[in-house]
Amino acid sequence: MLKYQITAIVSLLVWSVFSQEISKDSVTDYYVRFEGDSILRSSIELDEVFIFSKLEFADRREKLRYYILRRKTLKVYPYAKLAAERLVELNDSLDKIKKRRHKKRYTKKVQKYIEGEFAEELKKLTRTEGQILIKLIYRQTGKTAFSLVKELRSGWRAFWYNTTAKAFKISIKEEFHPEYIHEDYLIEDILQRAFAAEKLERQKSVLDYDYALLSNKWKNTSSPKKE
Numbered sequence: 001m002l003k004y005q006i007t008a009i010v011s012l013l014v015w016s017v018f019s020q021e022i023s024k025d026s027v028t029d030y031y032v033r034f035e036g037d038s039i040l041r042s043s044i045e046l047d048e049v050f051i052f053s054k055l056e057f058a059d060r061r062e063k064l065r066y067y068i069l070r071r072k073t074l075k076v077y078p079y080a081k082l083a084a085e086r087l088v089e090l091n092d093s094l095d096k097i098k099k100r101r102h103k104k105r106y107t108k109k110v111q112k113y114i115e116g117e118f119a120e121e122l123k124k125l126t127r128t129e130g131q132i133l134i135k136l137i138y139r140q141t142g143k144t145a146f147s148l149v150k151e152l153r154s155g156w157r158a159f160w161y162n163t164t165a166k167a168f169k170i171s172i173k174e175e176f177h178p179e180y181i182h183e184d185y186l187i188e189d190i191l192q193r194a195f196a197a198e199k200l201e202r203q204k205s206v207l208d209y210d211y212a213l214l215s216n217k218w219k220n221t222s223s224p225k226k227e
Helices: 002-016 060-095 100-122 127-141 145-152 155-167 182-196 211-218
Strands: 030-034 037-041
Touching: 060 100, 060 127, 060 182, 127 145, 127 182, 145 155, 182 211
Parallel strands: none
Antiparallel strands: 030 037
């Protein structure tokens, strides 16, 4: 039951938002970042470069928890990235369709396509993987799964999804806040390290936070500890 709920929720997220705008950052000045310090380069465009400190753990248990989180995050991130990309594609296409009934017909076709594309894989996710996916979709879109479902369906349908998900310890109202939730910061740290190592294809978050500043804030925080 849980697996079908996750699949239904994510499928709705990918095709339901007609007015969602995932903006690209406009850059006028370019920086190279080194854990909070910035060096201005005004003439050439450079990607952000981070110097990662070595992860240190208080004990074996903390180390194990971190690597489990990393494995799950790396597994579900591609689905969140795909969801964000499909939302952009959907919005671009709908902007060119004038008639309401034609938009409705088009979204149904997109829904069937997306369900066939990765629904079976989503059914294989565990509870914790499903919750991380919900967080990452918020990272990529700036909206909770609950609000996205509510935009498509009625408030009652969103309530039903949320209530059912709670029974399986998954909240579709979950947001992503690495600035004050330590586990969310660890997820962001995992992503940034994977981007740098080219294990994952980078996709910027639509949320307003600075990873270098977050690293400075959390570097003295345990579970795991970074120095």
